Amino acid sequence: MQRRTFLKTSAAVLSVRNVFAQSAPDWGGPVLDTHLHLRTDPDACFTHTRGCGVTNAVLLTRATDEDKAKQEMAKRPGVFVRSVATDPAQAGADEVIRKAVHEGAVSVGELKYHLALDSPEMRRIYDICAEMRVPVMMHIQSFPHFRGELPYNTGYPQFDKVLRAYPRTNFIGHADLFWAHISADVPTDRGYPSGAIKPGGLTDRFLSDYPNLYADMSANSGNNALSRDKDFSREFIVRHRTKLIFGSDCSCTDGKGGGISQGRNPEASRLAGQCVARATLGLLKEITSPEIFRQITWSNGQRMFKVNA
Ligand SMILES: [Zn+2]
Numbered sequence: 001m002q003r004r005t006f007l008k009t010s011a012a013v014l015s016v017r018n019v020f021a022q023s024a025p026d027w028g029g030p031v032l033d034t035h036l037h038l039r040t041d042p043d044a045c046f047t048h049t050r051g052c053g054v055t056n057a058v059l060l061t062r063a064t065d066e067d068k069a070k071q072e073m074a075k076r077p078g079v080f081v082r083s084v085a086t087d088p089a090q091a092g093a094d095e096v097i098r099k100a101v102h103e104g105a106v107s108v109g110e111l112k113y114h115l116a117l118d119s120p121e122m123r124r125i126y127d128i129c130a131e132m133r134v135p136v137m138m139h140i141q142s143f144p145h146f147r148g149e150l151p152y153n154t155g156y157p158q159f160d161k162v163l164r165a166y167p168r169t170n171f172i173g174h175a176d177l178f179w180a181h182i183s184a185d186v187p188t189d190r191g192y193p194s195g196a197i198k199p200g201g202l203t204d205r206f207l208s209d210y211p212n213l214y215a216d217m218s219a220n221s222g223n224n225a226l227s228r229d230k231d232f233s234r235e236f237i238v239r240h241r242t243k244l245i246f247g248s249d250c251s252c253t254d255g256k257g258g259g260i261s262q263g264r265n266p267e268a269s270r271l272a273g274q275c276v277a278r279a280t281l282g283l284l285k286e287i288t289s290p291e292i293f294r295q296i297t298w299s300n301g302q303r304m305f306k307v308n309a
């Protein structure tokens, strides 16, 4: 080949590669992101899903934003379902949740408030979820992301008491402390412990012992827990294959890592500039079988959040 032709060909190959780098990955089937917060411009959620190769998503929706979510669902038929979230400590919270579920919300969450997991306020929500047959997803975090941040959903070490008291409620655990407890040692001076996992962690045990507990793998917390000790994770995933549910909690703009990802959470900088959805889906591809990948990224969530296949 002449040098000039060679250079031209190389340039063509490079530009084709760039086009591929920009296009959405194909995950080999439908993928449900169960943790996508409704954005200021709701259609930005659709942009995110298309950028990272996600086909369907649960729009995490505050009760005050319900109309926005409904409009977005109508605009993109068959793509989204929605949750409802409101502060359980506010007067009338029960009625707000009942009404939203009657009108089509498929889950309650995420609940990220400064309450104890076994507080009367949270217990009222668990009762409604059992009665209306919708799951509840909680953000469980004690170590602050910024100065002065208070803990959310406290009392996780005693959460088994709640799991036993509400056998008809499906609980979905999420966030820093929930995932730090994948290991039997949990340092108190950071939110995202790294390094080898010590077997016997609370989350591992609760998932084994209680059929009504599920795990949301979203955010840096889920990605970090499953990345830090891949030999452990491979078996953890097989063990809890019916209980693990993919979600992203990603805040990037385009599903490719654009915009500000992990803002206000410097401790999660390991994923800065990356799309969390792409990162976690890539990780799962690497450490699970295609069959379990399908289960975690589609069927488990599809059943739980009543997404039409
Ligand atoms: Zn959260």
Ligand SMILES: [Zn+2]
Residues within 6 Å of the ligand: 048, 052, 250, 251, 252, 253, 254, 255, 256, 257, 274, 275, 276, 277, 278
């Ligand atoms: Zn993203």
